[in-house]
Amino acid sequence: MAKKSTRGQSRQDKSRQNEKKDRTKRAINQWSQIGKTAQYLGRVSVREVLSHTFEGNSHAVQSYSENSYLFMTSDAEVARQREERFAFEPKISVVVAAYETPQERLMAMIESLYVQTYSNWEVIIVDASETNGVFQIIRMIQKKYPNLPIVYEHSKEDRGIASTFNMGLNRVESDYVAFVDHDDVLEPGALYEIVKLLNEESEADFIYTDEDMVSEDLNIYQRPCFKPDYNEELLNTNNYIGRLFVVKRELIETIGAFREEFEGAQDYDFVLRATEQARKICHIPKVLYHKRLKNVSATSNPVGKVKSAEVAAKALMQHFERIGTPCEVKMKLEQGYFRPIYKxxxxxxxxxxxxxxxxxxxxxxxxxxxxxxxxxxxxxxxxxxxxxxxxxxxxxxxxxxxxxxxxxxxxxxxxxxxxxxxxxxxxxxxxxxxxxxxxxxxxxxxxxxxxxxxxxxxxxxxxxxxxxxxxxxxxxxxxxxxxxxxxxxxxxxxxxxxxxxxxxxxxxxxxxxxxxxxxxxxxxxxxxxxxxxxxxxxxxxxxxxxxxxxxxxxSPDPYYNMNFEKGNARYIVRQR
The missing domain is CATH 3.90.550.60 (Spore Coat Polysaccharide Biosynthesis Protein SpsA; Chain A)
Known part of the structure; x- marks a missing residue:
């Protein structure tokens, strides 16, 4: 039997120790947030709330936490990737919008870049903080990693994520741009997989990957998001693209940067405009991005979520107008999900x-x-x-x-x-x-x-x-x-x-x-x-x-995902 990597084994042990406790806490928190949102909307029955709440921890993903290490880059694969060279090795600019980021979170994000198996990249951090905390962390990181290709810029005012990302785009000189949140982390082979695909698909100008969520302490990997290949109709119902996505700078110059009037749904608006004009959209069915689970107290504002959903609906309506499709957009109970009704x-x-x-x-x-x-x-x-x-x-x-x-x-x-x-x-x-x-x-x-x-x-x-x-x-x-x-x-x-x-x-x-x-x-x-x-x-x-x-x-069914079980179509994460 093949020996498990030490990196994977440590992830497995921590996951098994914490999974049950975390699942219970997550279910309670989910009930609380959905109840608040439903109360605000005033348009949902108790039956619908209960159905939504207790369906969240489906059998389709329950086994992922204890086996998540099997979906990630092994030590042996990391070593192999470091030795590989490509005919085409473009520079990738990783743009990060930072705001009062805690030291351990910013350090984790940057260190996940530092250990990338592909080396031709830079990170552009635009700091919209009111304090100099992020700046001090960057100085400390530069001392620890003097060769780190990092560009730092401070925004005089916090005008939102869209504005902050745009300041970062103004500093980009490379041909490809990745967008990463300031407290999330990448798999070591994330940029390697992007460049590998670019060598196989030279016309690709919009690339996205699978992702999962990780606990605040980076110990429990859960809720994998295994996505289909580009599915325009599904994108018309929600921003399933998520993270990680990489865009060719030429495409960004064609569609324009993030639009500040869509703050709260700036990614969805950007993705809709990018996919409308992209020459070739490619999907990598691998978990290459770990989105950190935020503290509930920081994300339990139901009014804010509904407003973001309304902005997203506006972005979707403009998308239909641009492509000339008469359509009415109905908002669903779950914020960020929509039902298009075509004429x-x-x-x-x-x-x-x-x-x-x-x-x-x-x-x-x-x-x-x-x-x-x-x-x-x-x-x-x-x-x-x-x-x-x-x-x-x-x-x-x-x-x-x-x-x-x-x-x-x-x-x-x-x-x-x-x-x-x-x-x-x-x-x-x-x-x-x-x-x-x-x-x-x-x-x-x-x-x-x-x-x-x-x-x-x-x-x-x-x-x-x-x-x-x-x-x-x-x-x-x-x-x-x-x-x-x-x-x-x-x-x-x-x-x-x-x-x-x-x-x-x-x-x-x-x-x-x-x-x-x-x-x-x-x-x-x-x-x-x-x-x-x-x-x-x-x-x-x-x-x-x-x-x-x-x-x-x-090839596998493009609208399914190779990480699901074969032999049925229930979207159950397969055992490896």
């Missing part, structure tokens, strides 16, 4: 196809016909036939599903107004209130799994992914709306495959044609339990899908 087309552009042997002219169907919706019934024996559609949108309904409401159909049609979106999927639940599927995830062996299957229908999921609109690799066709032009770019359904694989095959065809698939968990369709596959059927379907999409399946 829908007219119902007379919609065709509903209900498949299966049984068909009944319900009151809802009759009402939809009055709005100009065309309704077709496709018996099972005719499912393989090709049909000519003259409507812009096609709603596919399996025999087991119930028709969504008129408002739900409008929401789905609204999402399809986006030119790059080819289809919209819905969340399917059974009579017991359990999720049948909430999107599809594929794995390299050809396996296709329904997301969040078997969990409660109101389960918010990892990082809220169970209740946020987002791009996915596949949607189920129990109830899905397709854009006619996107469907016509495909070869149609591969009827020999069972439903889940047939759906993924069609989605991969749409993706190849340049379209995105959006999962809309707000449209919930109750249905009977889906068909069950035998092992023989499943293996055959996997092999066919893998053969048809060999190049695509060589």
């Amino acid at each position: 829908a087309d007219k119902f007379k552009q919609l065709l509903v196809i209900i498949s299966g042997a049984y068909f009944e002219e319900t009151k809802q169907i009759t009402e939809l016909r009055k709005f100009g919706v065309e309704i077709w019934h496709m018996p099972e024996e005719n499912s393989g036939q090709k049909y000519v559609f003259d409507r812009k949108y096609i709603l596919m309904i399996e025999k087991a599903a119930f028709l969504p409401s008129k408002s739900a159909l409008e929401e789905m049609m609204g999402i399809l107004q986006r030119p790059d979106v080819g289809a919209v999927g819905t969340k399917s639940v059974n009579a017991k209130g359990k999720v049948v599927q909430n999107g599809l995830v594929y794995f390299e062996n050809g396996l296709v799994c329904p997301a969040f299957a078997g969990l409660k229908k109101n389960y918010k999921g990892y990082q809220g992914r169970g209740e946020l609109t987002q791009y996915v690799s596949g949607i189920n066709l129990y109830c899905a709306m397709l854009k006619k032009e996107a469907f016509e770019m495909t070869g149609g359904f591969l009827w020999e495959l069972p439903h889940r694989y047939r759906a993924m095959d069609l989605c991969l065809q749409m993706k190849k044609a340049g379209y995105k698939l959006v999962q809309d968990p707000y449209v919930i369709v109750e249905m009977e339990e889906p068909e069950q596959y035998s092992t023989i059927e499943e293996n055959r379907a996997r092999l066919i899908l893998k053969e048809r999409w060999e190049s695509e399946l060589k």
Whole structure:
């Protein structure tokens, strides 16, 4: 058995000693803060507060604390990285906005830079403090590390984080810029991984990584944030990019610096503008940034959080205006999360196809016909036939599903107004209130799994992914709306495959044609339990899908994360 590194072992021991105590404290603090915020908003029921509070410590991440060292850079890997040289070794400027930073925190941040395995960097610290405490710490650090490439500048006044970051940007002369908070820490291989990617992807001008949170004493690593590859629709619901992100200076010169009028949500505004103009956005699925958990007393201002959320909503609205997408932004209970409502087309552009042997002219169907919706019934024996559609949108309904409401159909049609979106999927639940599927995830062996299957229908999921609109690799066709032009770019359904694989095959065809698939968990369709596959059927379907999409399946599902368990799509952190 391989020997664990001493660095990793010490992290593991400390985590196991403190995890239970910290988890209890965190749950109490979370209840307190959510209660205060709900009281301020005056718009949430006790049921919602309880649901939000006690879902926070999901089984998906509980095991991370004691095994976090396995997700980090080992001693052997640190030594190897120090010896490696790249053909392209750009200088990276790390910009830090400091304000009355305690000595031990600023020291920890700077020392996490000092031990970087990549050496061509500088740190620019802009100090907006009223005292000279940070300045004295910097002087002490320079004496301790005389060769440290550090640039210090003091701001005459504290105008906020956006202004402070901008002062740092004015001092940047290198081609790439990273932004780090003054009391957070980096993994030793953080900048190495950035430069490694730049050597592989020369056009990358916006790069972001995974992250986690660390206790104030830097002993307990928890709440990992394993992110998808660039997911524009998910970004339209929250700033999932977080830290660490690195931007090419040329891109910053194109979009402009941080905007002070978005103080409190300055990162979100900056990220939205940067991703709009970026040539290539890349994601490194490794925990390279540790965000320090702040003392509760310093972050328990519910009014301030709501104001920041309102500023973030303003930034998102301006984003939609810039890209020319008519949209209404609704704020969710959790500050910083949003629900975009896109303007829908007219119902007379919609065709509903209900498949299966049984068909009944319900009151809802009759009402939809009055709005100009065309309704077709496709018996099972005719499912393989090709049909000519003259409507812009096609709603596919399996025999087991119930028709969504008129408002739900409008929401789905609204999402399809986006030119790059080819289809919209819905969340399917059974009579017991359990999720049948909430999107599809594929794995390299050809396996296709329904997301969040078997969990409660109101389960918010990892990082809220169970209740946020987002791009996915596949949607189920129990109830899905397709854009006619996107469907016509495909070869149609591969009827020999069972439903889940047939759906993924069609989605991969749409993706190849340049379209995105959006999962809309707000449209919930109750249905009977889906068909069950035998092992023989499943293996055959996997092999066919893998053969048809060999190049695509060589890489992990871009909207999942390689750090999650394989073989299911519940977003559970995998054991290493």
